[in-house]
Amino acid sequence: xxxxxxxxxxxxxxxxxxxxxxxxxxxxxxxxxxxxxxxxxxxxxxxxxxxxxxxxxxxxxxxxxxxxxxxxxxxxxxxxxxxxxxxxxxxxxxxxxxxxxxxxxxxxxxxxxxxxxxxxxxxxxxxxxxxxxxxxxxxxxxxxxxxxxxxxxxxxxxxxxxxxxxxxxxxxxxxxxxxxxxxxxxxxxxxxxxxxxxxxxxxxxxxxxxxxxxxxxxxxxxxxxxxxxxxxxxxxxxxxxxxxxxxxxxxxxxxxxxxxxxxxxxxxxxxxxxxxxxxxxxxxxxxxxxxxxxxxxxxxxxxxxxxxxxxxxxxxxxxxxxxxxxxxxxxxxxxxxxxxxxxxxxxxxxxxxxxxxxxxxxxxxxxxxxxxxxxxxxxxxxxxxxxxxxxxxxxxxxxxxxxxxxxxxxxxxxxxxxxxxxxxxxxxxxxxxxxxxxxxxxxxxxxxxxxxxxxxxxxxxxxxxxxxxxxxxxxxxxxxxxxxxxxxxxxxxxxxxxxxxxxxxxxxxxxxxxxxxxxxxxxxxxxxxxxxxxxxxxxxxxxxxxxxxxxxx
Numbered sequence: 174x175x176x177x178x179x180x181x182x183x184x185x186x187x188x189x190x191x192x193x194x195x196x197x198x199x200x201x202x203x204x205x206x207x208x209x210x211x212x213x214x215x216x217x218x219x220x221x222x223x224x225x226x227x228x229x230x231x232x233x234x235x236x237x238x239x240x241x242x243x244x245x246x247x248x249x250x251x252x253x254x255x256x257x258x259x260x261x262x263x264x265x266x267x268x269x270x271x272x273x274x275x276x277x278x279x280x281x282x283x284x285x286x287x288x289x290x291x292x293x294x295x296x297x298x299x300x301x302x303x304x305x306x307x308x309x310x311x312x313x314x315x316x317x318x319x320x321x322x323x324x325x326x327x328x329x330x331x332x333x334x335x336x337x338x339x340x341x342x343x344x345x346x347x348x349x350x351x352x353x354x355x356x357x358x359x360x361x362x363x364x365x366x367x368x369x370x371x372x373x374x375x376x377x378x379x380x381x382x383x384x385x386x387x388x389x390x391x392x393x394x395x396x397x398x399x400x401x402x403x404x405x406x407x408x409x410x411x412x413x414x415x416x417x418x419x420x421x422x423x424x425x426x427x428x429x430x431x432x433x434x435x436x437x438x439x440x441x442x443x444x445x446x447x448x449x450x451x452x453x454x455x456x457x458x459x460x461x462x463x464x465x466x467x468x469x470x471x472x473x474x475x476x477x478x479x480x481x482x483x484x485x486x487x488x489x490x491x492x493x494x495x496x497x498x499x500x501x502x503x504x505x506x507x508x509x510x511x512x513x514x515x516x517x518x519x520x521x522x523x524x525x526x527x528x529x530x531x532x533x534x535x536x537x538x539x540x541x542x543x544x545x546x547x548x549x550x551x552x553x554x555x556x557x558x559x560x561x562x563x564x565x566x567x568x569x570x571x572x573x574x575x576x577x578x579x580x581x582x583x584x585x586x587x588x589x590x591x592x593x594x595x596x597x598x599x600x601x602x603x604x605x606x607x608x609x610x611x612x613x614x615x616x617x618x619x620x621x622x623x624x625x626x627x628x629x630x631x632x633x634x635x636x637x638x639x640x641x642x643x644x645x646x647x648x649x650x651x652x653x654x655x656x657x658x659x660x661x662x663x664x665x666x667x668x669x670x671x672x673x674x675x676x677x678x679x680x681x682x683x684x685x686x687x688x689x690x691x692x693x694x695x696x697x698x699x700x701x702x703x704x705x706x707x708x709x710x711x712x713x714x715x716x717x718x719x720x721x722x723x724x725x726x
Contacts, residue, residue: 374671417476468527519577569628620679
């Protein structure tokens with residue numbers, strides 16, 4: 174029998190987000206994974222578009238068996254950052270079979286094409302772009318390098334891709350990942366978790382009785398969250414969960430803390446609909462009933478945590494690190510603080526470092542400011558004030574200036590007010606126009622439900638399920654009640670906010686006391702959140718839901 178005397182055409186079917194495409198490949202004599210020559214492209218800054226705030230750049234990559242060439246269409250200003258990445262279409266090739274294509278920029282690597290053993294392939298499209306790990310990084314800050322990994326090829330092989338980089342200028346009002354994933358300022362903790370880095374909020378759920386966990390993934394449209402069987406596992410019950418991007422790779426991770434044993438570890442997020450990555454080297458034994466307050470306190474782009482034991486006042490900090498080796502601690506951050514403190518993270522002065530608002534049981538307040546070191550937070554005497562006891566706090570950016578503000582709720586009177594973030598190292602700003610009278614017994618969820626770039630307040634009365642929301646309005650310091658937004662959703666509803674369809678509006682996931690679940694979607698065209706019957710399903714009641722670090726206290 175003669176072997177390898179002729180080429181055999183193979184059609185590889187792709188199912189990507191419901192779109193069927195075909196890549197024709199030609200397996201040849203040379204087999205076994207090898208990499209084609211990397212192509213590095215340096216983009217030129219756009220000197221003729223100083224007023225541009227958004228745009229796209231196309232990079233055309235072309236490989237032969239031995240060489241690589243490229244061409245560029247478009248440019249971006251020097252301060253432009255990446256919003257998302259996608260391919261204009263599937264890779265095109267002759268006499269070649271590829272398993273993956275990796276994209277490298279500023280040291281951050283991720284695949285933009287993958288071929289799986291079951292015959293399916295994945296690549297980002299304009300309707301389903303990827304953000305991680307490049308979102309928010311400078312477009313012109315370094316070369317863009319594409320590296321294909323080849324399974325089969327010959328001397329006549331060719332491969333081409335057209336990469337699209339969507340960019341925006343921060344602070345210009347154009348582009349960006351959208352206001353839906355509300356942040357507590359430029360250096361604050363990201364509220365909504367995106368465990369697979371696709372730009373849609375995801376939901377982690379846990380059965381507190383059995384310990385069973387799974388992840389439900391966000392998607393485009395207004396349908397039920399994606400179920401992924403590989404994410405279902407049986408973990409030990411009795412754990413606390415804190416999400417964050419602890420290694421700065423653009424995927425939300427999950428910190429696990431066992432209250433009974435003091436054991437801590439991190440499960441790392443990854444692309445697609447896969448479970449968390451286990452890391453033995455991330456495990457630590459801490460001890461104590463600790464609270465974990467996340468933030469980027471040293472401004473390096475990775476989530477850190479401040480550890481606080483309310484019963485003893487013990488405080489320490491652990492800092493994010495690249496890779497999957499967990500958080501690292503610094504003995505210099507170990508301190509003794511007052512017992513029973515309320516701690517609220519945010520970037521209250523807008524300098525890019527997460528800060529910590531501290532509320533004493535008797536009403537005194539202060540702010541400890543983040544800084545570019547692995548040391549303790551900076552105590553500002555100028556931030557110290559005397560407020561009232563019995564307050565509840567909800568952080569957000571209520572005036573849309575990029576600084577974290579605080580909504581104060583007086584639990585004994587029902588009155589509310591907003592203290593606004595301010596530059597420098599001083600206290601929050603009081604305004605008589607940012608106060609309101611109210612009633613007791615309410616809980617609050619912050620989000621940008623109408624997509625205008627300002628945090629809104631969704632109010633929920635625990636006793637009877639009364640709901641309404643107050644929207645930020647230009648020129649009005651306190652969010653205004655949205656006429657017609659008041660409804661009754663029933664008592665005992667668990668609310669988990671997120672941008673589950675990635676449209677830039679905050680949505681609410683509802684878990685009713687009966688186990689019935691649904692999603693109410695934010696939008697810009699009416700007083701109430703949109704009802705989506707396609708999301709109606711039944712889960713077990715009493716599940717723990719993690720859609721991000723949602724501060725409520």
